[in-house]
Amino acid sequence: MTFEVITERPASLFDNLPGTNQFYGQHVLAVSQFNRPNLTHLFALAERMRDVVEACGGIDLLKHRVLAALFYEPSTRTSASFVAAMERLGGSVIPITQGVQFSSVSKGETLPDTIRTLEQYADAIVLRHPETGSAAIAARYAEKPIINAGDGTGEHPTQALLDLFTILEELGTIDGLTVAMIGDLHYGRTVHSLTKLLLNYDVRLRFVSPEILRIPLNLMNEVRDAGYDVRETYDVHDIIGEADVFYVTRVQKERFGDLAQYEQVKDYYKITPELLSEANSRMIVMHPLPRVNEISYEVDTDPRAAYFRQVRNGLYIRMALLAAVLHKRS
């Protein structure tokens, strides 16, 4: 993309965006906060962020703004993309990521105290924590916006946003698609958030997992009660031919109480070129990453392998979300 193209854009990054921004100064805790109009708005803004990054690397929209990134669980993509997003918008980050063990958390400081401390320095806090509901607890104590970057087996809303944005960018639509999710549907928080977010669209859902990793019953009931065409199976061959999106997930070893159970299911599925020869030529393979053994490396050169493009979309979505939460539009 050339610089000329960007100057042809509306004078403001925000001019003529479809939908509305409902996130200025708000917490982002769960995908239930999103609906079609605000998703359309966010995705259009993310596309503009992509153009800005491709044209000139970034824009000084959040100059002198500071984000605290508080990660009590490991992270590569989520933490790195929030840092990159903030910096490409001209802001900066207090990273308490791989180093929670070096912070006062290791001295026994509680989550509310850590949150109330960090918000004295920062304008918003991104939080990843092993307990389901922790982001909502943090939000109860915080005066600054909390962004949930994964709360145990609960939700991972910003991942679901980038997943949905990827489907839209790759396939041009979300309505009318058959989305299959494969792997650890029980503990995988990305699956939980993406499934709920997809209920804003007209899709067919296919859940593929071994018995002990089935999607939680309450979520399955939510999908059924909303009247969706949904099917569960153990056998990937049952759905490979009809899937437009194959959303593959890692078996979440760290969430198992009994590691013997993990050993039973850890290599249950493997996406290979042979398997993909049964799939349609316009489908895409996605994965929130990290991958362990679920997708063979030979698949990476297949044009349908979208998982690294998906990673890149995480930057644009998080830039759009940070701009929505932190930038006051005139």
Ligand code: NCD
């Ligand atoms: C996921 C997570 O942390 O839930 N990773 C990510 O944020 N991209 C998926 C996983 O850990 O398997």
